[in-house]
Amino acid sequence: MQSSQKTGAKSYLITKTLDPENQETPIQFIHKDFVTEKLFYRRNHFSYPNFVSSFYWLSIGGLVNFSRTFSLEEIQALPSKTLKSVLECAGNKRGFFKPMVFGEQWQKGAISQGIWKGVSLRTMLRYTGVLEAAKEVVFEGYDFGVRTDSNDLTYFSRSLPIEKALHPDTLIAYEYNGKPLPFKHGFPLRLIVPEWYAMASVKWIKKITVIDHEFKGPFQAVDYVYYPKKDSDEGKLPVTTMKINSTIQQPIDRQILNTGFHTIAGIAWTGRGVITKIEVSVDGGMTWSFANLVQSPEKYAWVRWEYKWEVFEKGEYTILSRAMESEGGKQPKEAVWNRKGYGYNAIDTIKVKVE
Amino acid sequence: MQSSQKTGAKSYLITKTLDPENQETPIQFIHKDFVTEKLFYRRNHFSYPNFVSSFYWLSIGGLVNFSRTFSLEEIQALPSKTLKSVLECAGNKRGFFKPMVFGEQWQKGAISQGIWKGVSLRTMLRYTGVLEAAKEVVFEGYDFGVRTDSNDLTYFSRSLPIEKALHPDTLIAYEYNGKPLPFKHGFPLRLIVPEWYAMASVKWIKKITVIDHEFKGPFQAVDYVYYPKKDSDEGKLPVTTMKINSTIQQPIDRQILNTGFHTIAGIAWTGRGVITKIEVSVDGGMTWSFANLVQSPEKYAWVRWEYKWEVFEKGEYTILSRAMESEGGKQPKEAVWNRKGYGYNAIDTIKVKVE
Numbered sequence: 173m174q175s176s177q178k179t180g181a182k183s184y185l186i187t188k189t190l191d192p193e194n195q196e197t198p199i200q201f202i203h204k205d206f207v208t209e210k211l212f213y214r215r216n217h218f219s220y221p222n223f224v225s226s227f228y229w230l231s232i233g234g235l236v237n238f239s240r241t242f243s244l245e246e247i248q249a250l251p252s253k254t255l256k257s258v259l260e261c262a263g264n265k266r267g268f269f270k271p272m273v274f275g276e277q278w279q280k281g282a283i284s285q286g287i288w289k290g291v292s293l294r295t296m297l298r299y300t301g302v303l304e305a306a307k308e309v310v311f312e313g314y315d316f317g318v319r320t321d322s323n324d325l326t327y328f329s330r331s332l333p334i335e336k337a338l339h340p341d342t343l344i345a346y347e348y349n350g351k352p353l354p355f356k357h358g359f360p361l362r363l364i365v366p367e368w369y370a371m372a373s374v375k376w377i378k379k380i381t382v383i384d385h386e387f388k389g390p391f392q393a394v395d396y397v398y399y400p401k402k403d404s405d406e407g408k409l410p411v412t413t414m415k416i417n418s419t420i421q422q423p424i425d426r427q428i429l430n431t432g433f434h435t436i437a438g439i440a441w442t443g444r445g446v447i448t449k450i451e452v453s454v455d456g457g458m459t460w461s462f463a464n465l466v467q468s469p470e471k472y473a474w475v476r477w478e479y480k481w482e483v484f485e486k487g488e489y490t491i492l493s494r495a496m497e498s499e500g501g502k503q504p505k506e507a508v509w510n511r512k513g514y515g516y517n518a519i520d521t522i523k524v525k526v527e
Numbered sequence: 528m529q530s531s532q533k534t535g536a537k538s539y540l541i542t543k544t545l546d547p548e549n550q551e552t553p554i555q556f557i558h559k560d561f562v563t564e565k566l567f568y569r570r571n572h573f574s575y576p577n578f579v580s581s582f583y584w585l586s587i588g589g590l591v592n593f594s595r596t597f598s599l600e601e602i603q604a605l606p607s608k609t610l611k612s613v614l615e616c617a618g619n620k621r622g623f624f625k626p627m628v629f630g631e632q633w634q635k636g637a638i639s640q641g642i643w644k645g646v647s648l649r650t651m652l653r654y655t656g657v658l659e660a661a662k663e664v665v666f667e668g669y670d671f672g673v674r675t676d677s678n679d680l681t682y683f684s685r686s687l688p689i690e691k692a693l694h695p696d697t698l699i700a701y702e703y704n705g706k707p708l709p710f711k712h713g714f715p716l717r718l719i720v721p722e723w724y725a726m727a728s729v730k731w732i733k734k735i736t737v738i739d740h741e742f743k744g745p746f747q748a749v750d751y752v753y754y755p756k757k758d759s760d761e762g763k764l765p766v767t768t769m770k771i772n773s774t775i776q777q778p779i780d781r782q783i784l785n786t787g788f789h790t791i792a793g794i795a796w797t798g799r800g801v802i803t804k805i806e807v808s809v810d811g812g813m814t815w816s817f818a819n820l821v822q823s824p825e826k827y828a829w830v831r832w833e834y835k836w837e838v839f840e841k842g843e844y845t846i847l848s849r850a851m852e853s854e855g856g857k858q859p860k861e862a863v864w865n866r867k868g869y870g871y872n873a874i875d876t877i878k879v880k881v882e
Binding site for chain 1 (some may be wrong): 627628880
């Protein structure tokens with residue numbers, strides 16, 4: 173018989189649904205900037221696509237001077253760009269909306285981060301040219317299926333306004349963390365649109381089309397729209413840039429702690445500007461202190477932060493975190509409720525008991 | 528380059544804390560009666576114990592005629608018993624209490640089931656005898672640590688009343704699903720106490736002591752006690768038998784569904800008697816229908832059930848499940864709130880939207 177010293181414990185993806193596969197990152201336990209493939213959240217609208225990548229070609233057409241197809245080898249031979257970027261599902265934290273909304277009840281883990289390598293879409297569009305009338309660029313993925321609101325087959329497609337499409341950091345990515353893109357994250361090619369919620373970062377790109385009008389696919393005109401009213405579409409707005417946000421990773425909500433010293437730790441991120449400060453409150457928001465940034469804030473990436481807490485009085489404590497960014501934005505006390513549950517970014521709140 | 532057909536999706540344990548390790552079973556995705564080691568929920572009060580199992584002896588002492596130690600080989604040579612039993616953490620579904628309580632916020636997955644093989648404790652106690660004065664039997668595990676409410680080292684210990692200890696189905700178990708107990712589930716020996724919440728099924732048993740009084744260890748006299756009041760201990764009662772309960776596995780809460788046919792499926796279990804019926808409501812409890820039992824109900828085990836639902840009208844639906852058992856018990860509309868959040872067993876409720 174062997175000695176039984178096995179103390180290894182690890183965290184796993186948290187399953188929401190299996191087909192389509194939707195799993196969230198155990199974000200409370202992620203203390204690195206590079207989420208591994210194993211723990212990178214998975215968000216799909218349809219079953220995984222089934223295509224033969226040995227015949228893979230990416231076509232670019234529509235309002236261009238020269239329609240073209242690119243092989244993966246041709247794309248990888250172009251000048252590359254590498255950047256660290258958060259991907260956050262627009263539905264991250266949906267489960268916190270009150271009143272509750274329908275759809276996957278994401279907690280705090282529909283977010284991950286790592287290093288993406290690819291070609292600027294701008295670079296590729298130099299080979300095709302773009303006509304004067306171009307207004308948007310449409311990206312269609314290989315994934316398709318039947319939506320609950322229609323009987324037809326629909327491909328997952330999204331567009332970007334031409335300015336965002338031509339931003340040098342909008343990438344056609346083929347590597348993640350130094351390796352080929354994992355299949356579940358878009359192999360061989362996915363879009364990476366820094367600063368935007370991740371529905372924009374289309375996976376398994378099949379074709380790119382430049383158009384002169386507003387794209388109206390259901391993942392753009394029906395889903396990924398903020399509907400502020402429960403029973404009408406009045407006041408609707410498209411979901412685009414990630415809102416400023418922060419998440420407390422530890423302690424865990426409703427944890428029971430000893431008196432003494434504790435580290436309150438978390439991450440903060442924003443789609444506009446750069447995180448500049450994170451404040452923490454241990455008294456339900458009456459007083460606030462600055463957290464220490466564990467690293468220098470960078471555009472597109474989350475910043476890790478910590479706050480050392482000494483607590484000697486037993487009782488219940490409400491701990492909050494709120495982030496501020498370089499353009500003057502601040503994490504709000506309440507998130508803006510919307511029918512489909514996008515963009516939840518209220519000041520993060522947990523409760524602990526000290527005994 | 529290879530073809531990229533990889534559609535495998537699987538569920539994983541859901542991490543609550545890593546040290547001590549507390550992970551729940553993705554119960555919505557378990558459609559078998561034998562939860563694998565990989566997906567069996569893990570509930571620990573302390574770090575995993577560190578002991579050398581090649582020197583493993585189990586000692587039985589206290590109010591017995593002959594104190595003795597047993598080697599694992601001796602125990603395995605005794606007449607064995609095999610039974611299928613649920614293990615359910617007393618804190619299962621704690622996260623659903625309103626007002627919220629402190630402690631691990633278990634959802635519906637602090638429950639698992641499989642086949643346990645071992646020796647009746649009763650059989651072992653024939654070798655030691657039990658004195659007339661015996662009132663309880665105390666089981667001490669190898670796991671220990673510092674509790675938040677004390678500065679001393681504490682071993683995890685629990686007792687059983689002598690009648691329950693002598694019940695022929697109270698096992699000293701050494702196999703799970705036909706294999707040696709996994710280390711994380713108590714290797715080499717754990718107690719299995721059918722019908723009781725799983726805090727009674729002490730893991731990594733170190734010693735067994737027969738006593739003539741009420742055992743007052745903190746995992747018996749402080750924790751695993753129902754405290755009906757927030758601020759006083761008035762009315763407290765020990766946690767023992769599992770309450771009648773049921774869980775809807777599918778659909779998922781807040782899922783968006785098509786019109787048409789859906790299967791509502793789940794499990795039901797009880798610590799008293801045997802499950803006899805499960806009713807399902809798709810209109811928030813106004814009307815109820817019987818679910819089909821997928822298997823014959825057995826003592827100690829959960830029963831799987833299904834209900835075929837046809838839905839043609841779009842809208843929001845509140846789906847409930849409630850179980851009944853052979854002694855006349857019924858799953859209640861509301862769970863009895865208690866300060867530490869044990870025994871949540873309200874009628875299970877989910878909401879879906881049909882569009």
